[in-house]
Amino acid sequence: MKSKIHEYQNKYLKMRKNIITIFIIAISSVLQGQSIEKFSIDSGGASATAGGIQILYTIGEVNVQEYSNASLSVSEGFINADLKIRINPKMFLQGPMLSPANAGLMNDNLRAAGYIPTTSPYTDAATCTAAVFNATGDNAIVDWVWVELRDKNNNTSVILSQSALLQRDGDVVSTDGVSFINLNVSADDYYVVVNHKNHLGIMTETPVLITKNSTPTIIDFTDVATGTYGTHAQVTLSSGDMALWAGDVNGDGLVNYSADVNRVSTDIILFPANTEFSTSYDFVDGYFQSDVFLDGNVSFSNETNQLQLSVLLYPLNTSFSSQYNLFLEQLPSPSAMRSSLQLSREQVRLDQALEILINLN
Ligand SMILES: [Ca+2]
Ligand SMILES: [Ca+2]
Ligand SMILES: [Ca+2]
Structure with missing residues (x-):
């Protein structure tokens, strides 16, 4: 019995030696073959051109890194080079502008009282950290808002929608309370919609070209020069700025x-x-x-x-x-x-x- 076990042990050791030898040969052939693959080891690789510089990259890294500097954006890993556009919608809500504590800034009483939930009241239930509501001044958060991109050929077709945060000075930012909104769609023309739970939503009059650029495309709905869909879509404030109509508290698209x-x-x-x-x-x-x-x-x-x-x-x-x-x-x-x-x-x-x-x- 003992000798039989010994025999098996010997066979096993021999087999392991063979496997290790094959493995070493395989590694050395991979090392030698490294220089031939310039583009991709998988269909996830791609190339991108920005600012006259072309970048080639391959997939394979779990920890995706991104880098932006001036007009140049570099990404690696599983990000598709055609995605991620950046926008900066600007909007005022009439409600917190009805008796503003500071001219040109919406009131942020909800934030100051600690009433804004860290979970968005809208369908996507996006979340933020409580620390986002610590910021004061021009960039303090007024409330959660809703942003949509609609199809340039069909303005009832929503391509992408998500919750965002509104700053006192009108900037619509991502859930960290400061960054511009990155959207995972191709650069193209889109109708842009902004909305709020008890105000009447608005949309750009025409599709807006949104390019892939580290500088966001600004859609300034506070500016009377920015055309909006329909008639009297917004209220004109005494300052001459435009704001979403307040008062649709039951959210049925009608103030009555x-x-x-x-x-x-x-x-x-x-x-x-x-x-x-x-x-x-x-x-x-x-x-x-x-x-x-x-x-x-x-x-x-x-x-x-x-x-x-x-x-x-x-x-x-x-x-x-x-x-x-x-x-x-x-x-x-x-x-x-x-x-x-x-x-x-x-x-x-x-x-x-x-x-x-x-x-x-
Ligand atoms: Ca009230
Ligand atoms: Ca701001
Ligand atoms: Ca209503």
């Missing part, structure tokens, strides 16, 4: 007195501490859909007075009717900012609130 006021009532009546279900309860503090001013408080008089004023002063409401029902979002098709689950929950809350109101009266 009845439905949006009901949404304000819902947030107030269903606020846990409001045990009397009073619509005049004034301590609804936090992050709410119906907070027109984005000041961190929902007050029936504040929000609804502004809603009424907006409807009455809307340029196309020439008869100054409070019942005007055509104060519409100027988009060829709505943004899919909220999931069907979110929308059905909203409906349940609205029904609850209306039932309470009926029983009280």
Whole structure:
């Protein structure tokens, strides 16, 4: 028995020696063959030209590195050379501009009170770190916004959409609160849409050329010279800057007195501490859909007075009717900012609130 085991051991050692020899031969042939592969060891390799410099790269590294300097961008690993464009949309929201603490800057009361969630309220549920909301001054965060690129040949077809953060000075930035937005699509012409949960969304009038460049393409929606789709898509601020219309607190693409006021009532009546279900309860503090001013408080008089004023002063409401029902979002098709689950929950809350109101009266 013992000699049989010894025999097996000998055979095994011999076999291992052979395998090691084959392995060494294989390595040396790979080393000798290294100089012939200039382009790629896999279909993931590609070439890119920028600033007159051509770069060839291959795939194979798990830790992808990117490097940008002036107009030159270098990437390695699994990134497709045709992807990653960079944009810098600029926009104002009317709500936090209604009584600005600093001229030309949106208020950042939501941030200052610690009410902005680190998870976006929109469909993609993008996240950021709490530290993003520590920044103060011009670049402090106002709220989460929504960005879309739409097909240049079909402005109802959304190619890409994602949550982003809005700074007080109007810059729309990525979830780190400072960087421009990188998008994984080819350089091309796109319609650009920006939107917010209780404002009316807007879109560029024509497709915008977005090239692959380390300097982002600026789409300045605050500038009256930037054409927008539709009629009276934005409000003109007293400064002459443009801003997204505030007041669509139920997010149905229409600012009207009845439905949006009901949404304000819902947030107030269903606020846990409001045990009397009073619509005049004034301590609804936090992050709410119906907070027109984005000041961190929902007050029936504040929000609804502004809603009424907006409807009455809307340029196309020439008869100054409070019942005007055509104060519409100027988009060829709505943004899919909220999931069907979110929308059905909203409906349940609205029904609850209306039932309470009926029983009280
Ligand atoms: Ca800025
Ligand atoms: Ca509405
Ligand atoms: Ca408010």
